[in-house]
Amino acid sequence: MAITQLSVFLMNQPGALIEAIQALSDAGINIRAMSIAEANDFGILRIIVSDTDTACKVLGDKYLFSKTEVVAALMSDRSGALYPILTALNEANINIEYMYAFTGSGPEEAYVVIRVNDVKTAEELLNANGIRTLSDESLKI
Template sequence: MAIQISVFIENKEGRIKKAIDTLANAGVNIRALSVGDTTKYGILRLIVSDNEKAIKSLEDDGFIVKESEVIVIAVPDKPNGLNSTLAILDDANINLEYIYAFVSSNPDEAIVAMKVEDTKKAIGVFEKSNAKILSEEDLEKI
């Protein structure tokens, strides 16, 4: 499991860059990101090298920031690799709220971050199926 930060930003020119600049100026490395938007605002979801420093710098720069738990899991990097992992959740009747992927240093796997309705139950079913759940320490090596 990992902690993700969500940054709420106005949907206007330059706001994503401003958030990224804020993190860069604070010396925070971005491990993964995803952007979702509506006509008025966006949500920049990030997994970063230092949550405390990221949150402080973003809030000091006027951004609204929230932390949430996500499951970060390695999936086989082959056709149907992701779907076989998602089937584990589906078979356990666990709702997947959103998902995004990022780069792995291992050519045989892809990495996805997922937000589910019941994190504890999802971790349990992933562990039973021998899925590779990445820890905060694993993410530091990426």
């Protein structure tokens, strides 16, 4: 039930980001979450979208990108809400490579996207601890 994240490699220059976003927008793809990391000459646009298959088709002709399974865990939008998630993963010795967060559609609802070394175990562990995780299906509009 993991979700698919797309990592799009963009040149670190004016116009590169808006061009990629426009292509997705023109295809009716909703960007549910995103993060941008930069290196010297390029950036990595990490996105969670409403329709991964269509996004791959749109991006495939022009951009180098990869698909990665990540965990998106529901948490309250309040102080300390991330702590139980991190505690559960830490106690199971699951390594976190990176993470970012986005707000949900409900009041005081947020999600944290986590890239871990063992997605299946992380999801099972979080669900066993009463922490809901998202699937690609739950992101479709």
